[in-house]
Amino acid sequence: MNLRRTAAMSRKEFTQIRRDPHSLIIVLFLPLIQILLLGYGARLDANHIPVYVLDQEGSQDSQALLKAFQASPYFDVIKAVNNYHALVRAIDADQCKLGIVIPWNFSERLDDAGRTSVQAIVDGTDDNSAQLAEGYAQAVVATYASNVQLEWFGRHGLAQDASNPLSVDYRTWFNEDLESKNFIIPGTVALVMALMGALLSSLTIAREWERGTMEQLIASPVTALEIMVGKLVPYVGIGLLDAALCAVFAVGWFGVPFRGGLGAFFFTTILFLIVILGIGYMISVATKSQLGASQYAVLVTLLPTSMLSGFAFPIDQMPAPIRAITYLVYSRYYVSALKRIFLGGAGINDLVPEIVAMTIYALVIGFFATRAFHKSLQ
Amino acid sequence: MSDEIVQVDGLTKRFAGVVAVDNLSFNARKGEILGLVGPDGAGKTTTLRILAGVLSADAGAVLVAGQDVLVQPEAVKSRISYMPQQFGLYEDLTVTENIRFYADIFEVSRTVRQQREDQLLEASGMSRFRNRLAGQLSGGMKRKLGIACALIHTPQLLLLDEPTTGVDPVSRRELWSILYSLVFEGVTVLVSTAYLDEAERCHRLLLMYQGRRLFFGTPDELKNMLPGAVLSISSPDPQALQTAVAGEQGILSATAMGDTLHVVVDDPDRRLAQLRAGFEHAGVPFGEPRRIAASVEDVFVYVISQQETQQGS
């Protein structure tokens, strides 16, 4: 690899980004817009979820539990009903999102076995708020008594797996104040990297084809490796800058804690960028058109990162087959690393599984990327 | 011959079963301008691309400065410069940035680059536009910048694919004077063109048709291929004259221009009276038929239509 030619390539690429308003928007504003949107707009916290209760026991214990619900800012207990059908009808009529059923032997079972259960019926039409309601209800019950369990019955969509007793999930461990922004925002760094990195890198080769400059590069002594490295180096720099920008914004604006190591943060970010840029580059080589490349780039990076990485939707709440698939999603490891760095205070040593997985990905993608482009018109 | 910098022998290239270049042989000497001329799809661009090492071939040999391009395409790239039709400029880089990028890619030393850059920009009248973005240059200036980028590493062989398409006549003349000054320095230039008036500016011509070589020689030799002579007849209505005589015995072709008719006849002495009679019959005023030198275009159209007739029959 000739350094001068590679540097010339990088310098040219960087100048082009600097002069292109679209690229600048992607580089500078996209991260901020995404983090703001996800921090505020797409905030998953729902307050004042309307709740109906059916207290079949009417004891002191059951009243205490209902008070705990009443006291929570997440729930509004708006009505007590006296039969099961009324509760179900209220959910179907969308008068409430959650129905709590305290069985007639609630106190008895609580006393005897140290375990009892409360039934919750959730409106499953909106999967997301259903999950939230579950989470919050779980937390409320957990604070009331650690051995009270909720039995879930979903209406509509959630029916099949609703009867599984829920484990106390991830967010209540590290995110004790139950703020979903702390859960969401570290993951947005992955989303920003995925979108920005893949979009920009997917354009680089396609742009040369479309503008007719590729033919001349092929006719010059520059090698395929020099083209790739030269083109991607500026994006690694930009990616790191954007990651830092996101982190500063997360901490400074949203008050998300950053408890882990900076070294771990940048190291995992570099690993992630290699994978993302490599994928974007290969897409660019394969499609040769900017429009097609950007569409594939979004499909291949943004979609899995937003849906299957655990960025917003907890992986351990996914059905088993989907959960298995997430192990193949490269961004899963980065999101996990980010959450553990931000919230769990992890350093490089604590992130061995994530780093190993990401390194394997980086090596595999890197291997294929260097072989993707051939200096020929065919 | 040692001064043959390009030797092409039996070159063949197929695309999905279609033969784009068919058993093509030619050579180019040091310090000459060789014109590749032919209609759309004749294989000019494909030939230049193979010579530039950006496309592989199916058969044949292509030697550039003694090196086989088909075997080791990278080995000759530092000696060649290739300007594709879309003259690879980065429109969002300035004139200087474009030149420097290509200088770095070809590893031109900084002092040589500076000297060469000044010289090339001066010769193409672009010194004032050093800091202008390439995208904001006129078509003619873009071409000149493309050539400046192609020449920054002083190649032995310059390959230009239709460099004057979309360029106004004044810039076109400047381009050609740049090419001639290169030739005086010993550079070999291969240029493809669809403009036949430009073909006359080349030292030798390679006339291509359907991937094959129809003619290879000087423009004067090409003109000798036209049997008979070209007559020019001025008239306010050349179309009427054309309809009157086209297709007659001995009239090889008749083309109506704006205010003249060009007629190719097999024997001018025998056909003059016949033409006059035809014109008079058309009832349109016309001037005295004048014998003019055949243009490359006249010959080209004649040779190609001969080919098409042969294939049709």
Place this chain on the structure above:
Amino acid sequence: MNDVPSIVVDQLVKRFGAFTAVNQVSFEIRSGEIFGLLGPNGSGKSTIIRMLCGLLTPSSGSATVVGFDVARQAEDVRRHIGYMSQKFSLYNDLTAIENLQFFAGLYGVKGRALDERIAWAIKMSGLAGSEQLLTGELSGGWKQRLALGCAVLHRPRVLFLDEPTAGVDPLSRRQFWELIHQMSREGVTILVTTHYMDEAEYCNRLALIDEGRIVEMGTPTEIKQTAVKGDLLLIECSPLGGGLAAIKQAPGVIDASVFGAALHVVVSAGRDPVTELPAFLAGHDVRVGRIEPISPSLEDAFVSLTGSRALSSEPPQ
């Protein structure tokens, strides 16, 4: 051809802010005439065409196309004109016939006229048998004739051609101009804008435009005779490079350039260059093989009329 003017342009002016793109332009085009506007990029040709199509309003002056005022009756004007450029917007992912059907729909060609005109366009463009090919797969010459077919489906009385044959090979070019000449014989008025000399040669009359003004108007032959000041000579000599350098110093030489294996030299009129120049060159160790006067081409005329300005012209921003 008859003598009824089809397009009348009178003192036409178009200003964009402080910039005058078209400056006091006047000309008349007869029905069935092929008239060329020849000028470098940015000389104002396309601004004139746009005003004649009713797309731009003149700042002052007037123009009529087949009797309709371009400023006040733009819709009537547009019904009677066809427009085709090298960049003509054919859809490459539609077949030839689908393109024709689409443009017929745009122009409101319906019923029997539709089938008839499409059949005519297919025959005219020589696409019979290839109607179902994707337009993107057609060669340049075919595409160009298809574009012409699309532009004249609605039988316009005036046809605007903007660099119609740029980049098309000579054979297709000749075929194209034969079609245009046929249309002109049928009475269609044709206005061509171009900076290509070979396109200009096919026009009955030409106006040379530079910086928004008409600098010369006449038949191609007239323009060639009047525009070049001085005599044009072809000189074969050796060495060629030395000859070029030397002859630029010779008395009476206005311009000299290499042309293939020879030099083209412009000498001021009234001299005897055929005897003077060989003697001068011999004094510089240059041997002259052949020297003869040649007739200037349209390009020579063009360069001599617009050359100095075109050189310094900057692209429009």
